[in-house]
Amino acid sequence: MKQLIKKEFILGWKWYNYLFFVFPLMVFIPEYPLFTSVLYMFFFVTTLFPSFIANNDFKFMSGLPIRRKDIVASKFFNILFGQTGTLFLTVVCLLIKVFVIKETALPLIDPNFAFIGMTLIEYSVFNMIFMTQYFKDLKFPKSVLLSILGFFAVTGLLEVLAQVVPPFKTALDTMDVKYIGWRLAVLAVGSVAYVGGAALSFRLACKRFYGYNM
Amino acid sequence: MLKVENLRKKYHSFLLDGISFILPEGYILGFIGQNGAGKSTTIKCLTGVNSYDEGEISVFGKDLRTNSLDILQDVGFSSGAMDCYPNEKVEKIGKVYGMFFKKYDEKRFLRLCETFHIDPSKKVRELSQGMKVKLGIALALSHDAKLIILDEPTSGLDPVAREELLDLLQKIMEQGNRSILFSTHVTSDLDKCADYILFIDDGKQILFDTKDNIIDGHALIRGKKDALTGSLKERLIGQKITPVGFTGLIKREDLFDSDDVETSVPTLEDIMVYYVKEEIVL
Numbered sequence: 001m002k003q004l005i006k007k008e009f010i011l012g013w014k015w016y017n018y019l020f021f022v023f024p025l026m027v028f029i030p031e032y033p034l035f036t037s038v039l040y041m042f043f044f045v046t047t048l049f050p051s052f053i054a055n056n057d058f059k060f061m062s063g064l065p066i067r068r069k070d071i072v073a074s075k076f077f078n079i080l081f082g083q084t085g086t087l088f089l090t091v092v093c094l095l096i097k098v099f100v101i102k103e104t105a106l107p108l109i110d111p112n113f114a115f116i117g118m119t120l121i122e123y124s125v126f127n128m129i130f131m132t133q134y135f136k137d138l139k140f141p142k143s144v145l146l147s148i149l150g151f152f153a154v155t156g157l158l159e160v161l162a163q164v165v166p167p168f169k170t171a172l173d174t175m176d177v178k179y180i181g182w183r184l185a186v187l188a189v190g191s192v193a194y195v196g197g198a199a200l201s202f203r204l205a206c207k208r209f210y211g212y213n214m
Numbered sequence: 215m216l217k218v219e220n221l222r223k224k225y226h227s228f229l230l231d232g233i234s235f236i237l238p239e240g241y242i243l244g245f246i247g248q249n250g251a252g253k254s255t256t257i258k259c260l261t262g263v264n265s266y267d268e269g270e271i272s273v274f275g276k277d278l279r280t281n282s283l284d285i286l287q288d289v290g291f292s293s294g295a296m297d298c299y300p301n302e303k304v305e306k307i308g309k310v311y312g313m314f315f316k317k318y319d320e321k322r323f324l325r326l327c328e329t330f331h332i333d334p335s336k337k338v339r340e341l342s343q344g345m346k347v348k349l350g351i352a353l354a355l356s357h358d359a360k361l362i363i364l365d366e367p368t369s370g371l372d373p374v375a376r377e378e379l380l381d382l383l384q385k386i387m388e389q390g391n392r393s394i395l396f397s398t399h400v401t402s403d404l405d406k407c408a409d410y411i412l413f414i415d416d417g418k419q420i421l422f423d424t425k426d427n428i429i430d431g432h433a434l435i436r437g438k439k440d441a442l443t444g445s446l447k448e449r450l451i452g453q454k455i456t457p458v459g460f461t462g463l464i465k466r467e468d469l470f471d472s473d474d475v476e477t478s479v480p481t482l483e484d485i486m487v488y489y490v491k492e493e494i495v496l
């Protein structure tokens with residue numbers, strides 16, 4: 001497993017993949033809509049996976065002493081690394097934006113705990129669809145399209161909730177300390193959804209991949 | 215070294231059924247069959263790439279289902295040309311490949327590259343088709359594998375490269391303690407080097423025995439058209455009928471002194487063709 005992850009970085013990750021970690025700096029743009037920062041992870045998925053296909057990565061792995069679940073885990077690791085890496089860097093940049101630049105009122109959701117929680121829920125939906133679809137038949141375009149559609153559906157739903165529905169709008173789209181409990185609750189739900197969703201996606205992807213003939 | 219019993223695998227509408235053979239230590243098994251016969255499906259089961267539905271595969275005396283990680287440490291597998299990560303250098307590919315094998319020896323890999331005239335500083339895409347095949351074999355041999363499985367290694371090679379590859383397989387065998395399973399649809403590749411032959415068609419096993427027994431056990435017969443009586447026709451495995459006569463393949467045990475035919479020793483290609491195409495009328 002350790003070797004497979006190492007292999008992903010040596011053969012899979014190219015210099016331009018690391019450049020995507022620079023994108024969180026965009027949150028320093030005044031009135032930057034945070035919603036778009038959630039999309040950075042698409043760059044990792046849509047460049048890494050087609051590159052694995054173009055490089056006959058599955059052929060390279062055939063005959064290596066590895067288990068199928070390790071293959072699933074190593075591929076999933078790329079996505080999780082891209083998601084958590086960009087989210088972490090976005091949060092670091094937001095801390096500077098909020099506490100140093102003092103810009104807190106942004107279009108759509110404000111830079112608060114609810115934003116992180118919502119992002120984790122959206123990632124979780126993406127992972128669940130992508131992993132279970134991709135490891136059913138290794139068809140990337142269909143899998144990524146379905147998972148992006150699912151991702152946008154849940155993102156739209158959460159944004160509508162936070163922008164339109166009164167109790168949520170009052171409590172979530174604000175930096176008011178009075179409602180911090182609500183926002184922490186969203187963060188907690190997001191964290192559970194992300195970790196639990198990742199575990200479930202992994203199990204389902206393994207199950208589907210075991211039935212796939214390479 | 216390798217024992218397969220009643221291997222069965224369903225794959226969409228294709229069924230690999232009842233494949234059984236053994237490959238003892240120190241021998242080369244030629245695995246033949248036309249394209250789509252099920253050779254690659256069988257090999258993918260043997261190398262743990264795909265699962266199988268029924269049957270037993272035992273390698274080095276261990277069950278493949280429960281010991282695949284241990285077993286694959288001592289198996290070298292190469293499937294045609296090594297065309298993975300074409301923009302990477304050969305030496306880097308070797309290093310990454312070696313991370314997965316406890317007995318990987320980088321010096322050995324570089325020595326093999328030298329033997330095959332592969333420049334390790336070249337990118338994979340800069341190698342010719344024949345060189346890519348050799349690179350796959352160099353990788354398969356770089357970790358001192360005891361069982362070497364080569365899926366269509368001569369496919370796409372020119373006659374000179376093929377000859378070199380076959381010589382190389384002989385050299386590998388001279389090092390002892392190794393066995394090679396070598397699949398091909400070009401039977402002439404095996405005339406020189408195979409000890410055993412496994413022949414499958416449409417997912418079913420047709421023949422498995424030593425190459426000599428298979429060749430000695432069959433005869434190629436030739437005769438005039440009127441010599442092809444009903445009784446002889448029933449005993450033939452396959453026949454080719456021309457306006458003036460016929461040729462056919464028959465088991466030696468089914469050939470009688472009273473048959474008015476000329477006999478000759480068949481090649482593996484004759485055997486394969488007549489088993490697959492039972493009757494050819496010209």
